[in-house]
Amino acid sequence: MIDRRMFMTALAAALAPAPAALGATSAADSPLVKVVRSPDCGCCGAWIDHLREAGFVVDVTMSDDVAAFKEQHGxxxxxxxxxxxxxEGYLIEGHVPAEAIRALLDQRPEAAGLAVPGMPIGSPGMEMGDQTEPYDVIAWSASGTSVFAQY
Known part of the structure; x- marks a missing residue:
């Protein structure tokens, strides 16, 4: 026999919103980012942490020849x-902020990918206290490059 407390608990559980309705995402709903990086680079690890904190699922491959991967993918x-x-079919080069990657995936422009050339201070993974420098996130395609976002 079900008492009143058991009935109310079961009813509350049945009527509670699902986690996705509350804004939570599961690993199955998160984009998979496949990163190729040098085992000797510390800032790469910090950028990967930034992506994971933003909800991305990240798969990391260590390589002593990251340049070959870049050349292979154009x-x-x-x-x-x-x-x-x-x-999701796009290339991401360097310290691109997670929010720019999300915008790329939302907008789906005709582009090969996004890049933050070099290693600007203040970009994700390149934090140095309060020091920052402005930088652009560049979108590129066969027809050229354009500024996708500015930070």
Whole structure:
């Protein structure tokens, strides 16, 4: 026999919103970012932490020849940084903020990917206290480059 407390608990559980309705995302709902990085680079690990904190699922491959991966996937040399990633068909080069990657995935522009060339101070993974420098997130395609976002 069910008492009143058991009935109310069961009813509350049945009527509670699902986690997705509350804004939570599961690993199955999060984009998978496949990162290729050098085992000797500390800032790559900090950028990966930034992505994970933003809800991305990250798969990391260590490589002693990240340049070969960049060349194989057609990342323009002028945009190179220390790590390269793939997410839902797009390339991500360097310290691109998670919010720019989300915007890319929401907007789905005709682009090969996004890049933050070099390693600007203040970009994700390159934090140095209060020091920051402005930087652009560059979108590129076969027809050229454009500024996707500015930070």
């Amino acid at each position: 990342v323009p040399q002028a945009l190179w940084s220390c790590h390269t990633a793939l997410v």
